[in-house]
Structures are given as structure tokens and as C-alpha cells.
Amino acid sequence: MAGRSPTMLSRRGLLTGAAAIGGTAALSGGLSACGTAAVANPDTLQFWTLLSGGDGGTMADMLAKVTGSGAAYDVKTTTLVWGEPYYTKLAMAATGGRPPDVAIMHASRVPGYAPGGLLDTWDIDRLAELGVSEDTFPEEIWKKGMMGEELFAVALDAHPTVMMFNTDICDKAGVLESDGKLRATTLPEEFVDLLGQLGGQTKGGHPLSYGYLGDGAQMFRLFYTFYTQHGAAMTFPEGGEAEIDDAIAIESLELMQRLLDGKLAAQRSDYASAIAEFATGRSAMLLTGVWELRTMVETGMSFDMSAIPTLYGTPSTFADSHAFVLPHQNEPDERRRDLTYQFVADLLKGSYDWATAGHIPAYLPVTESPDYAKLTPQSHYAEVAQQVSYEPEAWFTGSGSNFQSEFGAAVQPALMTGKDAAGAVDAFRARVNRLLKTTNPVDPDGTWKP
Template sequence: MARRSTMLSRRGLLTGAAAIGGAAALSGGLSACGAAGAASAADPDQIQFWTLLSGGDGGTMADMVAKATGSGAAYDVKTTTLVWGEPYYTKLAMAATGGRPPELAIMHASRVPGYAPGGLLDTWDVGRLAELGVSQDDFPEEIWKKGMIGDKVFAVALDAHPTVLMFNPEICDKAGVLDSDGRLRKTESPEEFIDLVSQVGGQTKGTPPLSYGYLGDGSQMFRLFYTFYTQHGAAMTFPEGGKAEIDDDIAVESLQLMQRLLDGKLAVQRNDYAAALAEFATGRSGLLFTGVWELRSVKEAGVPFDMTAIPTLFGTPAAYADSHAFVLPHQNEVDEHRRDLTYRFVADLLKGSYEWATAGHVPAYLPVTQSPEYAKLTPQSHYADVAERVNYDPAAWFTGSASNFHSGFGNAIQPALMTGKGAPGAIDAFRARVDRLLKTQNPVDPDGTWKP
């Protein structure tokens, strides 16, 4: 058993995981933890691999695993797909503290600060990765750094999945907003972008030209807000035990731009994600704020579309993003044979991640995105450079994809978006929520010794 300073008790983890997730589903976690160890013991060459990828992403990952484990592979892989969100993260944490984790798991990079400090993740041996052709130089700097705590690597990114701007080239061409290459005309200020959207509106026959859905979806609100905020060249810092460091003027200006766009003419003032996606996918609107993960669904809808980075409207190229990343759930006693097979498997997946790009995600492994084959892949190659300008959630134990931080942000901000008023008060409410969380100790860091 590891020391108390690096590994929680099982009782503590049950409490801590629930605190991190808030709405985590604990039922079923113990049986899932037991299954990994039991199945692994039967085959010394089998790697247990947990993911939260479902739908099209899950199918693409299954294809990649099948290719990696094809004829001649030194390893076999048993993939277990669990429910996306907090149920997944709770079970993963319980498995690590219970001594029955899988050899490998997918985690959002933004969640690493909440899991690494309590000893729930093992570190990657960068020397061994390098021997297999995977090194820091093979990744965009910010994406590689996001997997690190201090000088240790806890996560190796598979991708970046940023917020982007989709556009209908037929509608936009009629509106006269495309350049000679058929790409969306460059805009460099809120006023220029609003003018472009207004021009597109002349071709959408009564439907507002820009689709953006946010009702009840804190993640959608934070993605666009933080894109605009970081385009000011600013960042938020959430120091443990301190006060949130947020530039109020920049935050208010970012939120006010969202309000200006949601005026009922440029974009529907009160819209949810599904309705906004449907507007664009049926050809009724010409522009859509969304994530790269919607590439497949829009393609299947049959509407003409292209994709690009959200225009730089405040001077600094920036976009909100997260990454699916490979992590090593903590093993009380590492099976060195399986650990080595795990390294080989991850290296093979990264080198084969061109296929992952077909799902819309930007592969993090640069030899893939810099290849001639990828350059011919459209529209993916049109927004690949966004991986060089990514901004993740501010690092804290309570932030990240599927976290209560996003829902809390939404609760504070949504009234201002619905009414078009009260931006300063909404930012004050958001700050107050973060300050309360900063006074709360990370539940998987009971000794309070970890510092990001």
C-alpha cells in the first residue's frame, strides 16, 4: 500500500470523487474496478483500456485499436467504454485507489490537475516514449505542457478538440464574404465580424445567419467566452487557497460581445445546442460556433460546409480547447511487461492517428498533421493550425470537461445572455463561485501538499 501522502484511502476516494464531480454516479464503480484486474490476469499480453468515447468517436477508436492489434502485434487490447462525464471519472478514480485499474485510460487533459496530485495517476517515462518515436518535439508546446505537473508527464495527448467556426460556403459565397481561395474573409475586430455576419444574414431568408446554442449548457458558454477572453492576450489563474485572478474589464468585454451577437438578428437570443446545430445542418443558417467533434454529424447531414478557426477579434490568436489524452491509472504493483506493451500500444495509436482526424479532432502528434496526406484532408487541414493556439480551462482541481465548474459558470452567465443585460454582475457572480471553490481543499489531495 502506498503512503498516505500519495494515495487516498478507499473511503476518502469515495468522498473525494463525489466532491470533484458533484453529480457522479457511484453505483457500478466497484464491479468495474474488479473487472479490469480479473480479465488482465488471464492473459499476460492483454492491455485493459478504458475510454469514455462513444458514438462516432467510439467507432473510430475501435477501428484504430483493431488496426494496432492486427497481425503480428505483441499485445492484445480489451477496450471498456464507460459513460461519458463524471460517472467515468469517478470509476477511474475508484479503480486507481482500489488497486484494480486498467493499464491505460483516456482522460481529458483539463482533468489531470484534479487527479494527479492524489497519486491516482502514474507518470510516463519520457525516455521509453522517445525510444518508440514519441517525444516532446512531436507535439505542439502547449498541448505537451498540459499533460505535465511540475516536471513530470502525467498525460500524453491524442488530440486537440477546439471550438471553431463552421460556415456554409454556398451561402457565404452569395453573401460576398469569401476570399479568392474560398475561405471566410479575414476579420480582425468585433465590428468587422459583426459586419460579416450581417452580410451573411442577407442570404438566410429570415433565419439569423449565426447559429450558437447555449441554454442549459455551461460548457458551450465557457468555450466561446474563454476564446474571446484569451484573444485579449489574457489568462485566468486560480491559485489554490487564494482568490481568482480574472481581468474584469476583459471578461465583461468578452461577455458583451456574446450579448451583441445574440441580439435576435445576428443569432437567436435564446437557443440550445441541438437547435443551433439543426439550423446549420439543414442549411438555414450560414455560420455556426461549435466544436470540431461535430464534423461527422454535419457531413452526414449533407449540407455544404467548411471550417476555420474562430476569427481573432481582440488581437491574439486563441481558441478554447481540450484534449483526449492517454493516462496510466496508478498501479500499486506495476506489471513491467504489460506496462511496456502499453507504451507500444500508445505509440502505435499516435502514429496511426490520421484516422482519428476523420472524426474532426486535430491529432496532437505532429508527424501526422504535418504529413502530405493530412494536408489533402479537408476541411480538417483548414483548421489544424488551431492546435498551436489552444487554451485549456484554468488549472484547478475543480475545472475541466464535464466538471461542475462549467455548469457553475453557466448558472452565473446565462441570465446575462438571455436578457442582453447585466454583464458586470454576471462576471461578479462567476468570480464569487470560483473564490468559494478555491477555499475548498482538493478532495484527492488531503495533505494539501501539491502545487501546480
């Protein structure tokens, strides 16, 4: 049975709406870059991804395995530019009647696209027959693909913010346990003290590397990790006002300011500078995403990885997921849909290889296997998949969205100066409230409420 979908928008409405979501998305060229569905060979599935670089190479290897073992399908992959250009073209393809059979989407972007009928739902029973079900995923990761009682996204992974640490420097500073793990810290003061102990071992750098200048995503990832570690959440009710705990938000931002004091970490550093500082051995720790695993492996340095310490009582880490979605088809071919389900199930079962990209496979039979337990440093932070916190749901949030830029614009001055965290939180709230007064351009009738 094909997935259900709300009433579709007109093409004109979608073009306007997609541009509004993207803010700066380029629409030139129309659908010419989108590709068309396979006709000559009905067993060739069209698969769109935004995965490039090392991730793209890993996915290509995984595709070769699932299509080279007597599979009943072949796959034609179209890789588009990451970010709003990708999401705009995906939306245009769905409303223009030329969608791929399956596509990769960040799970955090689904709330902005499913309401307007751009995505079909997954048949949960159909997936279960292939060994893909709720009990084969971490609870929060499976729930993120749900909207109400319907499943719109099946996660391939979790890619959280984590902590990398130079094991040579940490060993010299005496902050490693006998098993090689970093000494546990459970309070902000303990973490600051640990960094202070590391300071004497860094040469011309800092105990901690963290880059944020001009990068709203980086700022929000760490801020929301600390915020949700308080056991708190943010909600952005459509047509209402942002529900943010001011005291917790201020405390979270003040910890970031404390770390960025020029001694523990550079007060003003961008993402590339932070990566370079850690990669060249001039810092002991780095707060970054799991996707930088390959970068550090290539340096040949001695390092390990772990979850960001739980400093406020509740294990929680900001994360997003690459997820499989079904772009809307007016009349899906049932044979091709069956093959699409089989294809996704095959990729999930073969996602051990996806861990080489640093991401945590979402499919539990993979991460709970003996082989995965031997995989280092990946197995050392696999627990993070059980404590993920996604961005607050709203049509304007999600990976690469304008929301992250809005957050960065509100809080960057406070991080640069170390002053007025309360004013930064007020500015953030005001920006969110303005967005909440704006109608979701791909859901003009408000047919879905988070």
C-alpha cells in the same frame, strides 16, 4: 522504470473525494462495473475509454489496425459513460487496486486526479525511444500533460471550438476569397459587419447559430476564446482568490451579448437548436466543436470549417484534449508497461484516422504529413492546435466539471437579457472564490500546487 506517484489515499477517502469532485456522480455498484486486470493472458492490455458513438467506432477501427499487424499485445476495451460516472469509476479503480493498464482522460481533468496519487507518471525517456517526445507535439498540448517536471498525460488530440460556415450562402453573400476561404476579420466590428452581410442570404434563420441555454460548457468555450484572445489568462490559486481581468471579461461577455441580439443570432437558443438551424441551411455560420464534423457531413450540405476569427489580437481558441493516462498501480508489471508504451505510441502514429472524427491529432508527424494536408475540411483548421487555451487549472475545473455549470449559472441571465455583463462577471468570480476555499478532496494534504 515505472512512473512515480504521490502517497495514495485510503479507499474511504477516495470514495468521498470522488463524489465531491463529481457533485452528482453515482457510486452505486461500487467496483462491480469497473472490470478487472487481465490475468490469464499477460499480453492483453486493459484500456478504458469514454469514447462512444462515432468516436467510439473510429477508435475501434484504430485498435483493430494496431492489434492486427503482428503486435506483441492485444487490447480489451472497456467503454464507460462519459462524464463524472467515468471519472469516478476510474478513480475508484486506481485506489481499489484494480486499474486498467491505460485510460483516456480529458487533459483538463488531470490536475484534479494526479495530486492524490491516482495516476502514475510517464517515463519521458521511455516514450522518446518510441518516437514520442516533446518536439512531436504542439508546445501547449505537451505542456498540458506536465505537472512540474513530470508527465502525467500524453495527448491524442485537440478538440477545440471552431467555426463552420455554409459555403453556398457565404459565396452568394460575397464573403469568400478566391481560394474559397472566408474573408478574414480581425476586429469585433469587422466580424459583426460580415454577419450583417450574410443576413440577407439566410431564409428564416440567422447569420450565426450559437446555442448555449442550459449548457455552461458552451458558454465558457466561447467566452474563454474571446478572453484569451486579449492575451489574458485566469488563475485560480488554491486557497486564494480568482485572478480575473474584469475589464477583459466584461468586454468578452458583451461581445457575446452583441452577437445574441436576435438578429445576428437567436437571443435564446440551446445547443440542439443551433445545430439544427445550421444543418438545415437556415444559417450561414455555426460556433461549435470539431466533433460535429460528422453531423454536417451526413447532411450532404456544402460547408467548410476554420478557426474562430482572432478578434482581439492574440490567436487563441478554447480546447481540451483526449489524453492517455496511466492509472496508478502499486506494483506495475514491467513487461505490461512496456507493451502499454508501445500501444500508445502505435495509436499516436496511426492517428490520421482519428481526424475523421473531426479532432486534430496531437502527434505532429501526422498533421504535418502530405496526406493530412489533402484532408478537408480538417486541414483548414489544423492551425488551431498551435493556439489552444485550456481551462484555468484547479481541482474543480475540466471537461464535464461542476465549474462549467457554475459559470453558466452566473452568466446565462446576462446572455438571455443582453444586460449587466459586469454583474455576471462578479457572480462568476464569487462562485470561483467559494470553490477555491474548498479543499481538493483527493489531495487533502495539498501535496501538489499548480
